[in-house]
Structures are given as structure tokens and as C-alpha cells.
Amino acid sequence: MPAAPTIQGSVSIDINKCKGCELCIPACPAGVLRMTPEFNAKGYHYVELFDGCTGCEMCYLICPDYVFEVYRRPQERKRSTRHSA
Numbered sequence: 554m555p556a557a558p559t560i561q562g563s564v565s566i567d568i569n570k571c572k573g574c575e576l577c578i579p580a581c582p583a584g585v586l587r588m589t590p591e592f593n594a595k596g597y598h599y600v601e602l603f604d605g606c607t608g609c610e611m612c613y614l615i616c617p618d619y620v621f622e623v624y625r626r627p628q629e630r631k632r633s634t635r636h637s638a
């Protein structure tokens with residue numbers, strides 16, 4: 554049986570909207586957001602995504618500048634505790 558996917562979500566990041574406030578960094582339960590050393594068009598460090606996003610939407614909810622859009626994969630399995638014999 555193939556292993557369950559570890560990445561269930563993803564985000565798009567509008568880097569030129571980011572003001573580098575870093576609120577999203579500790580808000581991400583998966584710890585997959587980091588600030589880049591580079592600067593965006595406004596002269597701010599901006600956020601980037603690493604593997605492991607769960608699609609929980611915390612970044613979307615906390616960001617004051619609407620930088621994120623969150624995507625989730627379609628569920629590959631139905632949630633069930635029953636097993637066939």
C-alpha cells in the first residue's frame with residue numbers, strides 16, 4: 554500500500570504584498586514558512602513556503618495584507634475507522 558501523502562495543502566504567496574511583519578511565521582503550526590533574505594518590490598523581506606503545508610489556513614487568517622491563498626488536495630481516502638475483512 555502506498556504511503557499516505559505528507560503534503561495535503563499548499564499556499565500561493567503574493568510576495569509583493571508582503572510587508573515582512575513576520576506574524577505568519579509563528580502562526581504556522583507546521584513551521585513551513587520562513588522569511589527570505591531577498592527583498593520584494595517594496596523593499597521588504599518576504600515569506601516563502603517549504604514542504605509540509607497542511608492547508609490549515611492560519612497564515613491566511615493572520616496576515617493583515619492578504620498575501621496568502623490556500624489550496625488543499627482533494628481527499629484521497631474517506632475518513633473511516635471501519636476496515637473490510
Ligand code: SF4
Nearest residue numbers: 571572574575577616
Ligand atoms: S503576515 Fe503577511 S505581511 Fe506579514 S510577513 Fe507574513 S505574509 Fe508578510
Ligand code: SF4
Nearest residue numbers: 581606607609610612
Ligand atoms: S496553510 Fe497552515 S500549514 Fe500551510 S503555510 Fe499556512 S499556516 Fe502553514
